[in-house]
Amino acid sequence: MKYYITTPIFYPNSSPHIGTAYTTVAADTLARYHRLLGDQVYFLTGTDENAQKIVRTAEANNTDPKVYVDGVVERFKDLWRALEISNDDFIRTTEERHQSVVQLIFTKLYEQGDIYKSEYSGWYCTPCETFWMENKLIDGKCPNADCGRDVELLKEESYFFRLSKYQGALLKYIEEHPEFIQPVSRRNEMIKFIEGGLEDLCVSRTTFQWGIKVPFDPKHVVYVWLDALINYISALGYPDGQKYQQYWPADVHIMGKDIVRFHAIIWPIILMAIDIPLPKVIYGHGWYLTKDGGKISKSRGNVQDSFALIQRYGSDAIRYFLLREMQVGTDGTYSEDNIVERLNSDLANDFGNFVSRSLAMIVKYREGIVPHPGQDGPLELELKALSSEVKKIVNQSLEGCDPASALEGIWRFVGRCNKYVDETAPWTLAKKEDQKERLDTVLYTFVECIRIMAILTAPFMPGLPTRICSLLGNDEKLIRWEEADQWGIIDSGIQVQKGEPLFPRIDVSQYLTEEETKTVDQSQMESIENEVAKTALEFEPIKEEISIEEFSKVDLRVGKVLSAEKVEKTDKLMKLEVEISGEIRTIVSGIAKHYSPDDLINQYVVVVANLKPTKLRGITSQGMILAASQGEVLEVLMINKELPGGSRVK
């Protein structure tokens, strides 16, 4: 099967920002998915360089338009590389291979009478160099706020494209092909618009020279939309290129909702007029808006440096955020807080934690060797059934250009895997001699779950498969789409590694705004003042009496400190990874002034193991460490006898 997918070509009039990257990331995900299915994929993106707007921007920057766009185009290519976009081609409308096809099609349409010469009339303001429609004039004068001068009726010789002739044929096509314009809300909008009547479109200008010249009348420049849309076939070498034969018609043109109209009306009519098949699907997605519902734009000053964001959080996390947050048919909300929230909860807590927890247990209980599984129990059968269900959801969602629903489905599986760890409690099985085979089955199921998670997420986060495969014995052949719901693929006996966390948690406090930083400083001051007040009191009073039952609710355990590091930008907080019964917990503790990480690593401490998790500086702390303190002196309680992590303290 062949699969041809395109993004629209972008205006290189300013550097791309992360909100606009959605289209390209979504198209890349679909392209990668189809490559995994074994399809022959062609993925096209590019830049639309012939707009008059470009000339104005270049003039404002005191440079030549071509020099200007060359620079901006490189920024687009850099961003796509940073986001691991796997496009097969990048077309620029200033390229000869594109211009010659536009001229060929323009001539053909003219010769067959679909383009004709006429006059474009409008009210012209000479100082503003602008044509105005009659209904735009204010008191018959130029409506430009700082002008208001007299305008004159001017007629400009122009070429027109007979859209009106094809109105009926286009409506009929849309009605007979319900999948042609998606989602359905955009389809309905388009039908209504076409039914309102199509007027012939002015497709040439003589007032400026930047652009593709009409070959038989070179004082005219081809209207930029007619020019731009043709990129989808010029890139394939229309009319007789081998790629054109192989890949046309496009399987999906994906784009933002604002430009669906051009793709659903002008483009199909061009194709009907030159008698070639229409694209199968035109998909219009929503926009990323800021928290207050505004557009992300340079002029609003809310654009963050895309490259800095990718460097800070990683390309996989940015891609995950963009794809997960935009629901089908609606707009998405963009903010850096949302990126951090998704990264910490979905990626670090759910996905990353399952991988590191389960591999750590194989290392601990089987020295990293994947054991041979015994008989499946009901829990394993449930996981297997769920993997088939989720694979179907992903297939259906991606066929419908809906990456968010696909990811939602995948995270059902991720969530179920985490629950499976708690339900099977390998740390308990490890203590019982007669549960050896059961533990083997559970540990084997863990690596299979990791493998399936890696396959399912591969189209969305292309950096992940390699990293996961390196933990599972470096076998890249583990990423086969058809095996996403097959089990028993990984060979027993292979060596696995715990590795570094796949998605380290982000400490939100590092990225607080100036205003927020002030608040933090103030609360820190207050806590220091409180501390001083406490010292003056000498001793805290003894709290009120509790019963033995109340005390026994507190589950105290010995925990082995595996790693310790200071929490950045704080002087009190230490982040510890503590092992309790084979489970690894992150605990944030206010002991950094009194201990260095080396004092703590490999020590056994006392942990309140059933304390509700809490967030400290953006890190979820899963427990508390006991320490004795008075005034400036503090000592962490440590166990000196050989008691393993998980031993009760009572």
Ligand SMILES: [Zn+2]
């Ligand atoms: Zn004016």
